[in-house]
Amino acid sequence: MVFRSFLNEWTFSEIIFYCSKYSTSTMQRILHVALAILFISCSRTPSTQTTESVPEVPVVKVFRQNTELTTGYVANIKAVRNTEIRSRVHGFLERVLVDEGKYVQAGQPLFQLSTGEYRIAVAKAEALLASANAEAKTAELEMERVSALVEKNVITNTERELAKAKIQMAQARINEAKASLEEAKLKMEYTLIKAPFAGIVNKIPLRLGSLIEEGTLLTTLSDVSAVFAYFNVSENDYLRFNAEKNTPEKDNDAVDLILSDGKFFSEKGIIETMEGEFDESTGAIAFRARFPNPGAVLKHGATGKIMLTSHEAGALLIPQKSVFEIQDRYFVYVVDKNGKITQRAIVPKVRLEQYYVVASGLQEGELIVYEGTQNLRNGNSIKMREVSASEKLTDTAGR
Secondary structure, eight states: OOOHHHHSSOOOOHHHHHHHSHHHHHHHHHHHHHHHHHHHHOOOOSSSSSEEEEEEEEEEOOEEEEEEEEEEEEEEEEEEEEEEEOOOOEEEEEESSOOTTOOEEETTTTEEEOHHHHHHHHHHEEEEEEEEHHHHHHHHHHHHHHHHHHHHTOOHHHHHHHHHHHHHHHHHHHHHHHHHHHHHHHHHHHTTTEEESSEEOOOOOTTTTTTOOOTOOEEEEEEEEEEEEEEEEEHHHHHHHHTTTTTTTTTTTTTEEEESOBBBSSOEEEEEEEEESSOTTEEEEEEEEEEEEEOOSSSOEEEEEEEEEEEEEEEEEEEGGEEEEEEEEEEEEEEEEEBOOOOEEEEEEEEEEEEOOOOOOEEOOOOESSOOOOOGGOOBBEOOOOOOOOOOOOTTOOO
């Protein structure tokens, strides 16, 4: 201990000077001991982790389990029928027969336009038809007179042919007058705008007295007795869905809908159809699901999230607590049989509420640190305390 203290406080040259005061044999013994202590001190490296500092850390085995993977997709909700109500004739808006947001039946009147000019048009068409009928009657009488004269050889048969042509011309005028009358009556009917189907009246931008041109938008009508939910699915998810489409586990393509407030919609939907090609820019394909809509809770233009469920046989699972991120990469600490931990990168496939499904980076049965990774460093040793994480999973991704 004396020599150690001595070595800590003096340089090697000072040790030589100090030993020179003694005899040669004594100095040699002192130098031998000093050099031995110096050699031992220099060869010893400080330890980063003593036996007393080895922590006890919970570890868990990587395990496999059949589970359901549920992925959420942003959905746009559309009414099964959503139609613009436009005027087919011009006129002034005389009456608005419904209010915004009201439910109407098919054929129920919505708007009334001015009818004055159309009543006049109908009257003119009726007069033209009466005139055409009178001309036809005159032509028929002329035909009878000419036929009698031809039979008596008073006039030639050419006169009878001319009379027949006049009858045909009169009949054509009758047909033209009838068409004009039908057109006038039809335009008259168009002044009363009716609902083409049962639904909810949306915003009415115009008010009484507004001048309406042909094609002017009066409102829109939405049939929300059922709704469509449109969402885009990646190619991998599409292939997984298609592979499971006719399996016993698949409940007739049933899907759930989460509303914007985070709550599940009361009714389940059915995937009815999908597009025939993938979008080259996104690599996704559009699906359409149909949902019943009792009480008209869902509205045209709303948004939500479709939850598409697939079954994963033998999914490789690890707890979320075991995973930590470094620069957008995912890591875990793998523990060997001696308790030494090694940092390893993994690739998650999907995240459940408490677990990750691992795509690559781990093998079944390997031990990993369960929690407390923030207090560990790569290469540390730990005392292992194994915990079980293979309980049944009831959680699904995105819920």
